[in-house]
C-alpha cells in the first residue's frame with residue numbers, strides 16, 4: 001500500500017480506469033464472476049451482442065431493464081466516493097467501461113464512458129433517442145422493447161456491444177487523458193476486453209506508473225507497475241487519502 005501511495009503522490013493528473021469490479025461492492029454484478037438468479041442460465045457476455053439482439057430482442061431488453069433497475073437502486077461505494085474526493089486535490093479523470101452512473105452520483109465530474117450508458121436508449125434502426133419508462137422492480141425474462149416514434153425500429157440500450165465500435169469522443173478523451181497523466185489507477189477490470197484493455201499499456205509506454213486494484217487475477221501483466229490485491233471499497237479510501 002505504501003509503495004502504491006508513493007506512486008500516486010505528486011498531485012499531477014490522475015486517470016482512474018474502472019471496470020465492473022468497481023461497482024461490485026455497490027451490489028452490481030460483474031460480467032465474468034458468478035452469475036446470479038434469474039439470469040444464471042445466461043452468459044451475460046453472450047447477451048451483449050448485436051446477434052443476440054437480432055435473435056431475441058425481448059430477452060436482451062428484459063436483461064438490460066433489470067440491470068437498469070439494479071443500478072438505480074444501488075449506491076456509490078466507498079471506492080467511488082474516494083475517487084470523487086481525490087479531485088479536490090488534483091485533476092482526476094475517470095475512464096470507465098461501466099454503463100452505470102455511480103461515479104457521477106459519487107460526485108466525479110470528468111467521467112468518460114467507453115461502453116455507453118444503461119440510461120440512454122435509442123432506435124435500433126434510425127438512432128433516434130427514445131425516452132422509456134422507469135424499469136419495473138420485478139425482473140421478467142422477456143419484455144418487448146418500445147417502438148420508435150419515427151420509424152419501424154425498436155428502442156435498444158445505449159451501450160456498446162461486442163463487435164460494435166466505441167463512441168469516438170469518450171475514446172479520444174481517454175487516450176488524451178492517459179497521455180497527460182502522471183499516474184494511472186486501474187480498478188476492477190479483467191483487462192480482457194479491447195480496446196479498453198490497451199489503455200494501461202499506453203500509459204506504461206509513456207513511462208507513467210500504473211497501479212492495479214483487483215482482489216483477483218486479471219489479464220493485465222507487465223504494463224502494471226504495482227498490483228494491490230484488494231477490493232475497490234477497501235483499498236481506494238486509504239490509497240487516495242490526501
Ligand code: APR
Pocket residue numbers: 018019020021022024025030031032033044045048097098115160187188189190191192193213214215216217218230231232233
Ligand atoms: N473490487 C475490485 N475489483 C473487483 C471486485 C471488487 N470488489 N470484485 C471483482 N473484481 C474484479 C474481478 O476480479 C475481475 O477482474 O473485477 C473484474 C471484473 O471483470 P469483468 O466482469 O470482466 O468486468 P470488466 O473488465 O469491466 O468487463 C469489460 O466486458 O462484458 C463487457 O462491456 C462489458 O464493460 C464490460 C467489459
